Amino acid sequence: MVDLTAVDLARFQFAFTMAFHILFPAITIGLASYLAVLELCWLRTGRQVFVDLYHFWSKIFAVNFGMGVVSGIVMAYQFGTNWSFFSEFAGGVTGPLLSYEVLTAFFLEAGFLGVMLFGWNRVGPGLHFLATCLVALGTLISATWILGANSWMQTPQGFEVVAGRAVPVDWVAVIFNPSFPYRLMHMAVAAFLSTALFVGASGAWHLLKGNDSPAVRTMLSMAMWMMTIVAPIQAVLGDAHGLNTLAYQPAKVAALEGHWENRGTQALPLLLFGIPDMQEERTRFAVEVPHLGAVILTHTWNGQIKGLKEFPRDQRPNSLIVFWSFRLMVGLGLLMIVLGLWSLWLRRGGALYRSRAFQQAAVAMGPAGLLALLAGWVTTEVGRQPWLVYGVMRTADGASAHGAAPVALTLAIFVVSYFFVFGVGFAYVLRLVRKGPQTFDASRPPQGGPGQEHTPMRPLSAAEEGG
Incomplete structure (x- = not known):
């Protein structure tokens, strides 16, 4: 228990x-x-x-x-x-x-x-x-x-x-x-994407039910234009936010990457899958893509970042949680980009309003924006631990004496x-x-x-x- x-x-x-x-x-x-x-x-x-x-x-x-x-x-x-x-x-x-x-x-x-x-x-x-x-x-x-x-x-x-x-x-x-501009833009765009997915799912659902009215078509079309244009912008903002986080909260980035230590001069790989183990200080069953982590986080081919072992045990976020919450957020973001590009391709000849496969996908993606938003907040807040005010006040010191x-x-x-x-x-x-x-x-x-x-x-x- x-x-x-x-x-x-x-x-x-x-x-x-x-x-x-x-x-x-x-x-x-x-x-x-x-x-x-x-x-x-x-x-x-x-x-x-x-x-x-x-x-x-x-x-x-x-x-x-x-x-x-x-x-x-x-x-x-x-x-x-x-x-x-x-x-x-x-x-x-x-x-x-x-x-x-x-x-x-x-x-x-x-x-x-x-x-x-x-x-x-x-x-x-x-x-x-x-x-x-x-x-x-x-x-x-x-x-x-x-x-x-x-x-x-x-x-x-x-x-x-x-x-x-x-x-x-x-x-x-x-x-x-330092983090305010990146977080504000990232959150505002996340709100727009969440709403676009909700509106688009509503329109797609009505089309699947046979309600093919001008209003339904218009709200689906407007939502998909927002998705097509803004989802790639969110990816760029996310990259900028990540670089800012690496500069000011390196332990958080190490935790969400499941990165424990550097291997000599080897470039940082990207872990697609793994189960971080906080006790054994390693990521089990890791599936890696060589150099890709360095390209994303340092914008260089052979870059490295600090591993979690370089931080005291009592100052490490829970890597298992943020590793997977971060990947859920990114995975849903990639699906949003795919959905937007799919809608752009279907607009030729009005197929956007006839493709049941696309409409079913749009309905399924309806809650994706809110799920990605929650996953992002979990990554942000759990990744800040054990600090309530980063580097200044620990979470345990801020709680009431209950x-x-x-x-x-x-x-x-x-x-x-x-x-x-x-x-x-x-x-x-x-x-x-x-x-x-x-x-x-x-x-x-x-x-x-x-x-x-x-x-x-x-x-x-x-x-x-x-x-």
């Missing part, structure tokens, strides 16, 4: 709630920008199909936005309950960054969300488009502050330790720390409640997707009154027509 400590359980609790929460902002970021593009296309062309798609996806956006807010609030409380010593040490840095996220992004989103969701017939098209753009901008600003705080934990700078606390001395250095029993109890409550609450939310989103785009009558004026169209009192009301 595994003997889990309070720190282990607190880490798992944060990871569990984070795994749920990160899915919602990713889709929110992507859908908000997608809605802005749809409305811009409608303003420029006047085509009804873009109006229909806007109102279809705005319902799903509303549900997703609501679940994201709820799951985010729960995560914030854990800093005080499970990670109080971290909050005491780093609160002078992370507290203001998270406050800026509320003061800028959340207020911007909240201020214009009502206009975006319920103002189609109540404000002019220009003002409504502005509201949609500002909500989309708010989602990106939110990601900027959150990733600024998390990136500082990965590559901390711009602070001094005074009386046992991190005190900011240069906010520009704090925010624009026993294992109360943390286990709250974890069990989270697991049960999350699967119930958010399971219902996911089911409702899929119900909306199955209904598909409907023709929206933009000329119908709001009536108000009992049983008639009225101004809803909450964001989730925007999705009530999907029931």
